Amino acid sequence: MEEDFAKRIAAHPKYQELKSKRTSFGWWLTLAGMVAYYGFILLVAFNKPLLAQKIGPGVTTLGMPLGVSVIVFTIIITWIYVRRANSEFDSLTEQVVKGVVK
Numbered sequence: 001m002e003e004d005f006a007k008r009i010a011a012h013p014k015y016q017e018l019k020s021k022r023t024s025f026g027w028w029l030t031l032a033g034m035v036a037y038y039g040f041i042l043l044v045a046f047n048k049p050l051l052a053q054k055i056g057p058g059v060t061t062l063g064m065p066l067g068v069s070v071i072v073f074t075i076i077i078t079w080i081y082v083r084r085a086n087s088e089f090d091s092l093t094e095q096v097v098k099g100v101v102k
Helices: 001-011 011-048 065-102
Strands: none
Touching: 001 011, 001 065, 011 065
16 A cells, blocks of 8 residues: 555656756756855865955954854855745645545
């Protein structure tokens, strides 16, 4: 019984759409996060003088706001994913459930 139910879900066109959209969106966000993170790490490794430049008269260097921006960027792309998951992906999931339970 459960195997039949799983096969019906996997065969449902809305499930295929959900799976495709969620996967491609997840990969794009993963790529964006990795570019931000590894870009910062590469700057640390290969351009320390740029990151060591002071901002204003204090002791803060350019590396600090860039590091914080990587963290903030990660929070933002997580928020974007959650927002889309709660709207579009949840709607598609409901359609799959309604179509399969009939």
